[in-house]
Amino acid sequence: MAWSPISAFAFVVAAILPGMIIAGVATGIVRRFAPSLGLVDQPSARKVHVTPTPLGGGIGIWLGLVVPFAVAQLLVWIAASSPDISFGWPLLEKSWQFVQPHLAGYLDKSVSLWILLGLATILATVGLLDDLMGLGWKIRLAIQFGVAGVVVWGLGWKLSFFVHVPVIPDIVTVFWIVALINSFNMLDNMDGLSAGIAGIGSFMLASVLLLAPDPTTAGPQLFVGGFLLVLTGSILGFLWHNRPPAKIFMGDAGSYLIGFCMAVMTILATFGSYEEGRQHAILAPLCILAVPLYDLVTVLYIRIRQGRSPFQPDKCHFSHRLVEIGFSKTTAVLLIYLLTATCGLGALLLHRVDRVGAVLVLLLVFCVLSLIALIEQAARRKERNRSE
16 A cells, blocks of 8 residues: 555554553543552642642653554564464555555664663653652753763764764754753643643654655655654643643653653654755754744743743743733643644745745744744733833
């Protein structure tokens, strides 16, 4: 079965659905037992929720990500040992015909897949320990940099810049991974916010990789795209419980897991190449993740400007600032969803346009973020004038 709109739709559904169901069920179970395990987020001055809420949703997301890949690995081993297997149902026969040419590639990448999932599990465990007992920011940051270092110098995975400058790509990749881990952690401050943005972002990244042909194979990037779709499914399963009013929070376990996986997928994906003259397509992740990065940069700027530690939790995040200028919590979350989708849509165009078109796409993203910044500034100025 050749790659077509029908096979693409089937691939998307098959990748998303199992993780969504598993994460949804697992998160429901965690909700029930979290209080007895001490996984409860208590209200405080820097938080917007007013009732104790279970933590540990990251466990559900982790299961929704790992279990489908474990089952897929088992099926691939069975299929590889029984190449002449047949099915009575025509739909399964067509699916088997589609899968067969990719079995060798999956087996070749399976070691990398499980190393990636192992590193993600380490970070999720660190986050879970932080949820349970609280870990100092220095310990958490050191482990994040350590895991990022393993990715770059141990596995040799790094961002492509199409420039030959020693060491710089390595350092930038390490900071990119750590930045995204903390970006999604910082976004986890309102019901459905971090998970919703992660779901939009991972689905759009997967869409880019399935729509834009791989420069080396001229086909869709099924491995990275499929991983992102499974991640999308696990996030959606959790989001059912995290939608306003949230019944459970993902905690640091979930945000660390999501941020790390998103960062590594942007590194492993191929967005552009020398040959096709579309090097600017490597900027697709910046478009899709523009809003989380905007929140990270502005929060750090505000804290440093006020003479506080950049690692001190507070209520100066993008979502909090929108609430301060008059948005309800739900509307603020929906607005950030819309901004993420708007910026992300530009990424779908980058592989189709020339350099002038790419500049226009980036200018569009910049204008969207600048517009929000100006609205924030005007609203705060008006509030200060009113109080005076």
